[in-house]
Amino acid sequence: MAGTTGSLSFRLALYSAAGSTIALIAAGIIFTTLFRQSVERNFDDRLDFLSRALVGASIAGERLTLDQTAAIGEPRFALPQSGWYWQIRDGASGEILAASASLFGNILPELDLPASGDDIRVHAFRGPGGRQLRSLERRVQPSDIQSYAILIAGDAEALAEDVTRFRNTITLTLGLFSILLALGAALLIRFGLRPLRKLRASLSRVRLGEAERLEGQYPSEIAPVVDDLNALLKSNREIVERARTHVGNLAHALKTPLAVLQNDAADSTDPANARVREQTQVMNEQITHHLNRARMAAHTNVIGAVTPVNEVVEGLARVMRKVHQDKGLMIHVAIPEHIKFRGERHDFEEMVGNLIDNACKWANSHVVVRASQMRGKSRDSMILTVVDDGPGLPQDTESEALSRGERLDETKPGSGLGLSIVRELVRIYDGNLVLEASEVGGLRVRLTLPVSTES
């Protein structure tokens, strides 16, 4: 199995989370800054308005006409320590000429306005009582010799509170937004990666032998991978098939010369002939054995094969009826058409053929082959029974026939019962083989095998 480099979903989630977090934090900062600027500009506009009103109310010609109590549209200038103050200085000497009642004798700090010009300056500082103030100062120059520095200050605490409130609100809003974004990303990953899950399911069906190739439509990013995989599966099948053909050709090509040798050595008492007989026998057994093994080894890789059961068994029955004609056997086949074995045709023939052949050898008059399909927990299976009315197997032989392991099978290819190869195939197909006494006195062989549920 290939090593994993983390989850694709996790990676996507991480990247999208990081991206949206950075974007949202930046948005929060920008919004807050803009808001602060906007609020301050509003405040400054108000200060500017008040400052103009003060100028209008206090300066007539070159003289100052204002008294301390004048309320210039803002009652808080009269309340002591309200946070709203005004102060007028002489532009040249810096002497305080007038101040709002609210100042209550306090003095606002002198600002470093340039000595001349009609300038406006905004400044934030701590005023009397330690309150955060925001002030606007302007120089008014009614004549060449006289100038006034007019300072208006307002309580900026509320301003800061507004900004804080806005920041809290925007943080909450953006937080909610980020949760929505995360949900969106999760959905995106879920649906975006769906073709990959489909691919995986399809591949596992191939591996289980339920399909021969990857089926279905895939997005253009995955489609080439699917095509390549299908090509790989196909070439794998072809390689297996070719290897099997070669092994078969070799083995079968050897059989005719072997037959000649065997028969040449048969009718003589010469000890050399005896050795030839013996060795040809060994060679023959080896060929059969390894031919079978090669077939079986190849079959574990062949996927997606489906074999119609009834058709195959009927064919085998035709052979048996002819070959065992002398015995006048009644060979009865009762198998529903729809049952299909999930596996290779030759394997199925090898298993069932040997079982039926055995039954025919032992039967007195009747052999019955039946099959039925069973619904299983994880997968469906079929049960195929071959019953004969022969002598049956003695109890001990029966258990021996079943308990024979692989080791014995390897040393004795094609054993008398022909059951070793059957058992080997049954094992490969994860099936089950049971030999038991039949109710008609002979042997009943019960073979359980996987079925294909594809129609």
Added chain:
Amino acid sequence: MRVLVVEDDKDLNSQLVEALKDAGYAVDAAFDGEEGQFLGDTEPYDAVVLDIGLPQLDGLSVLEQWRRDGRTMPVLILTARDRWSDKVQGIDAGADDYVAKPFHIEEVLARVRALVRRAAGHASNELQCGAIRLDLRAARVTVDGNPVKLTSHEFKVLEYLMHHTDKIITRTELTEHLYDQDFDRDSNTIEVFIGRLRKKLDSDLIETVRGLGYRIASGAAPE
């Protein structure tokens, strides 16, 4: 009984031919599919031993063609491919039995004997007509339980007649089935064999149907 052997391997072919001749059959040999098919089409054989893997024309095609043409002689196929599907294919093509290579010659002999017997409608390896019993496996003849010594030609004539009881067998048919194609056929020799058989078996079981041929009755000896 006349048998055709179609096998492309020269050694195996001659082994089969020798063994079958030793067993008392008249044997013709063919080494490829076309030759085999031609012989099967033109000569009356009582059995054919046919290899599947043949040059020119493969055995199954030969067999299928014979069956399509209505030739019913029993055919034993020899096959190196011993998978069940190959056997099913062979039987479905019209074969009567199969032997997988490599085989013991005895196996082939036993199958051929069974096929010939089955084709004639006999269930056992012993044929009986009245007091005469003929054991196919041992090639032995007894009358009332007493063994009778026959030459191989005499045995062949008796065997053929006993395989086809109650039927009139012409002299031509006898020669065709008793000699292979290279044999110098002279139907007069048949008369000689019949005469000797009648003497040795001490019986008038073999009936001469004038102008037609010979007949042997299946039931009790006619009085």
